[in-house]
Amino acid sequence: xxxxxxxxxxxxxxxxxxxxxxxxxxxKGEVIAIIxxxxxxxxxxxxxxxxxxxxxxxxxxxxxEIMVSNGPNGHAVYSSDREISKMRRSMGMVFQNFNLxxxxxxxxxxxxxxxxxxxxxxxxxxxxxxxxxxxxxxxxKVNNYPFELSGGQQQRVAIARALAMEPDIMCFDEPTSxxxxxxxxxxxxxxxxxxxxDMTMIVVTHxxxxxxxxxxxxxxxxxxxxVEEGTAEEVIVHPREERTQAFxxxxxxxx
Amino acid sequence: MDYILMLLPSMFSGLTVxxxxxxxTLIAAxxxxxxxxxxxxxxxxxxxxxxxxxxxxxxxxxxxxxxxFMYFGLMxxxxxxxxxxxxxxxxxxxxxAYLAEIFRSGxxxxxxxxxxxxxVLGLNRIQTMKNIILPQVIKRxxxxxxxxxxxxxxxxxxIYILAISELSRVARTHVMRDGTFVPFIVAxxxxxxxxxxxxxxxxxxxxxFDYYR
Numbered sequence: 400x401x402x403x404x405x406x407x408x409x410x411x412x413x414x415x416x417x418x419x420x421x422x423x424x425x426x427k428g429e430v431i432a433i434i435x436x437x438x439x440x441x442x443x444x445x446x447x448x449x450x451x452x453x454x455x456x457x458x459x460x461x462x463x464e465i466m467v468s469n470g471p472n473g474h475a476v477y478s479s480d481r482e483i484s485k486m487r488r489s490m491g492m493v494f495q496n497f498n499l500x501x502x503x504x505x506x507x508x509x510x511x512x513x514x515x516x517x518x519x520x521x522x523x524x525x526x527x528x529x530x531x532x533x534x535x536x537x538x539x540k541v542n543n544y545p546f547e548l549s550g551g552q553q554q555r556v557a558i559a560r561a562l563a564m565e566p567d568i569m570c571f572d573e574p575t576s577x578x579x580x581x582x583x584x585x586x587x588x589x590x591x592x593x594x595x596x597d598m599t600m601i602v603v604t605h606x607x608x609x610x611x612x613x614x615x616x617x618x619x620x621x622x623x624x625x626v627e628e629g630t631a632e633e634v635i636v637h638p639r640e641e642r643t644q645a646f647x648x649x650x651x652x653x654x
Numbered sequence: 655m656d657y658i659l660m661l662l663p664s665m666f667s668g669l670t671v672x673x674x675x676x677x678x679t680l681i682a683a684x685x686x687x688x689x690x691x692x693x694x695x696x697x698x699x700x701x702x703x704x705x706x707x708x709x710x711x712x713x714x715x716x717x718x719x720x721x722x723f724m725y726f727g728l729m730x731x732x733x734x735x736x737x738x739x740x741x742x743x744x745x746x747x748x749x750x751a752y753l754a755e756i757f758r759s760g761x762x763x764x765x766x767x768x769x770x771x772x773x774v775l776g777l778n779r780i781q782t783m784k785n786i787i788l789p790q791v792i793k794r795x796x797x798x799x800x801x802x803x804x805x806x807x808x809x810x811x812x813i814y815i816l817a818i819s820e821l822s823r824v825a826r827t828h829v830m831r832d833g834t835f836v837p838f839i840v841a842x843x844x845x846x847x848x849x850x851x852x853x854x855x856x857x858x859x860x861x862x863f864d865y866y867r
Contacts, residue, residue: 449774451770451773451774484776484778487774487776488776490774491774492770492771492774494767494770494771496765496767498765498767498768498770498771499771500768500771500772500786501790501866501867502789502790502793502866511775511777511785512775512776512777515777515781515785516775516776516777516781517776544865544866544867545866546866546867560775561774561775564775564776
C-alpha cells in the first residue's frame with residue numbers, strides 16, 4: 400500500500416513548464432531523496448504534493464484518497480477544501496527558511512497547531528512538545544524565541560513543530576540550504592534519527608552525502624522530469640544517465 | 655501669571671473638546687483602518703476596488719474640505735448633522751484611510767513563508783490572520799501609527815472651521831480679544847504636552863514588543 404502516489408504531474412508557471420510529467424510512489428517508511436540542479440522542478444514538485452502549489456494535470460493520492468485527478472477535459476480537478484485539509488493533516492513540511500513564528504516561543508511554535516487544529520488540550524500539547532524538543536536536542540530552549548537560536552537550532556525546532564502534528568509523511572524542502580556548513584550536521588542527524596524510526600520522508604536536498612547514506616531511493620530531476628531513479632548506490636555511485644553524471648561531478652567537485 | 659491663570663479654565667474646556675475628538679477618532683479609526691487594510695488585500699475584487707477608491711478619495715483631498723463637506727455639503731442635500739458629529743465623521747473616515755494604508759503595507763511586509771507554515775500546519779485563513787499575521791503586523795506598524803497619532807493631535811485644530819471651540823480656537827479668541835500673544839504660547843505648551851505623552855506612550859508600547867525580532 401502506497402502512502403503517497405503522484406502520477407504524471409504537469410505544472411506551468413505562466414508559459415514556463417516546470418513539471419513535465421513527474422510520477423512518484425512512496426511506500427510507508429520509505430526515505431526518498433530528490434536531487435537535481437536549481438530550477439529542475441524538484442521543490443515545486445514537493446510543494447505540489449502538499450498543495451502549496453496546484454498542478455495543471457495529473458493525479459495525487461494520499462493514503463489512498465484522491466486529492467486531485469484529471470477531470471473530463473484533461474485538467475486537474477481538486478477535491479473539496481475540507482477533504483484536502485484532512486489529507487494534508489497527514490503531511491508535515493519543513494522549509495528551507497524554517498518559517499518559525501518569530502513572535503511565539505519555541506514551545507508555543509510547537510503547541511499552537513495541535514491546540515488550534517487538533518483541539519488537543521494545552522497541558523497535553525505542552526508535554527508532547529517538550530518530548531519532541533528533547534528528541535531534537537533542544538529541551539533547554541523551550542522558552543526561548545526563534546531569534547535567539549542558531550539556524551540549525553531553528554530548523555530542528557521547525558522539524559519538531561511539524562512532528563507535533565503527528566504526520567505520516569514528512570516533506571523536507573532543502574532543509575539545510577540556508578544553513579552555515581558547520582550547522583548542517585545537527586539537522587541532518589535529526590533527520591537520520593527520524594529515518595531510523597521508520598518515518599516516511601521525502602527530502603529535496605543538495606546533500607548528496609545524506610542522500611547516499613539515508614535514502615532508500617534517490618530521484619534525480621532535471622528540467623521538469625525525473626531523469627534517473629533507483630537506490631542511492633545506483634543513482635549516486637553508478638549513475639547511468641549523462642545528465643546525472645554531469646550534475647554529480649559538478650556537485651561533488653565543489654566540496 | 656495671573657493672566658495665564660485666568661486663561662486656564664477656558665483653555666481647559668477647549669482641551670476637553672480636543673481630547674474628546676482625539677480619543678473618539680482613535681477608538682473608531684484604529685479598528686476600522688485595520689479592517690479596511692485587510693479588505694484592501696481581499697480576494698473579493700469589488701471590495702478591493704472599493705477600498706482603493708476610498709483611500710484615494712480620503713487621502714487625496716484636504717481634511718479641511720472633508721470637514722466642510724460633512725457639515726455644509728451634507729446640509730445642502732438636506733442631511734443636517736450636529737457640528738461635532740460631522741467633525742467626528744470626517745476625522746474617523748479620514749484617519750481610517752491613512753491607517754488602512756499602514757495596515758495594508760504591514761500585512762504585505764510579512765513574508766509568504768509565514769502563511770505557508772501556518773497553512774501546512776492546518777490553520778485556516780482566519781486562524782492564520784489572527785494568530786500569526788496580525789500580531790506580527792502590529793509590531794511593525796507601531797512606528798508609523800505613532801506618527802499618525804501625533805498628526806491627529808495637531809489636526810484636531812482644524813475643526814475650528816466648523817466653529818467648534820477646541821483648544822486652538824479658544825486661544826485665538828483670547829488673542830484677538832486681549833491683544834496678547836500669550837494664549838497661543840499656552841496652547842502650544844498644551845499641544846507639546848499631548849504629543850509628548852503620545853510619543854512616550856508609543857515608546858513604551860514599542861518596548862513591549864521587543865521580546866522578539
